[in-house]
Amino acid sequence: MGAPLRWDQLDEAIRRGLLPPDCDWIYTKKREAQEIVPGVFLGPFGAAKDAERLQQLGVTHILIVRAPTEARIIKEKFPERFRYQVLEVHDNSFQNIIKHFGPARDLIKSVLAQRGKILVHGTAGMSRSAALIVAYVMEEFQLTFDMAHHYVLTRRHCITINEGFKNQLREYEMLYRGAGAAQRSQQAAQQAGHCPTHHTSLKRQYAEFLKYHAETVAQEQAQLRV
Template sequence: MGDNRNTMESLRLQFPALPAGKAEDIGEWTYTMRREMQEIVPGVYLGPYSAAMKSKLHVLESRGVTHVVCVRQDIEANFVKPNFPERFRYLVLDIADSPLENIIRYFPVTKDFIDDCLQAGGKALIHGNAGISRSAALVIAYIMETFGLKYREAFLYLQQRRFCINPNAGFVNQLLVRTVLSLVIPGVRCTWKYTSLQLPCTGTK
């Protein structure tokens, strides 16, 4: 874990815009941790669907989660779904884990959702089925835009928190395009049409 801390400290020194707040210490990475969520930056978690299942409500509440980005495709809708719409605010995105999927169009709505969550004092969990490709790509994009990092820098930062991430080649290419666009046109946002479902929180929490 010493190397992990050294790498993160090196990244923070190189990129001062990275969050100074301390995220949870994940300890030494083990294979079973891929089934759990990890805090990437203060208030933003990444994990698999297993971290958002009904049996995990107590964990979500203990971590202070208030918002959830649920990433799935149509064939997964029966088992990857919002389990607590009465407690948390959800953003549901229909994204296939395919190199041909145009994931870049979902970057702005995801960032806006997370930003709104943090500004309201909440915490957000971003999950797909495994928390490795689709949801990881969205979090990388969030880190890139929020902290002004290039793809490789954001990937390395995220990997220090969730070692198992592995966005598919198509997503990586789109994140690289996002890097180029940000260099050519500072502040650019990729706003291709997207389809999403937002579920308002109906509870009092």
């Protein structure tokens, strides 16, 4: 599960819109899109084929994350209803995905600035697209990789980012933190007020979820050894 969450570092992120953990997760939800932060959804290709549901959710833009060889299958299904962007990314540990973090972040921020909503998807919505979302959450909410990864996991429990992508996310954490330290300090000083009761409630939910998830993983591993 990585390093433990530092709740003191979550205060600013909670104020800016982190959502409570999805404590009602069931296996079939992996086929749907989940809202990770307000206006930003992560899901599988199957979710991108349900235009009516996407419109109910208010989705206006779709970011497709696919390999060139997948283009014949994973493609723009409803260009007349949604605005599409495509990033070509292979799902393997040797793929350079870090170069896509910035463009994906800029697209998401642009969509939200227009009061739109965006779905990010690959094939299963578990590795490539999940890595892009973790990078966005990490930078936008000023979280460590471990904290951002844990958080996205509480919203879409089935993500399984490959180790190569995880290593690049850790590298990206160092890059963005080094570039924006002064600006973050200034923003933190300007946004000093918060609601302790609300924060404590969300922190408790995250802690309870992570404990439950760790116990579940341990039980599954024990069953595999039997």
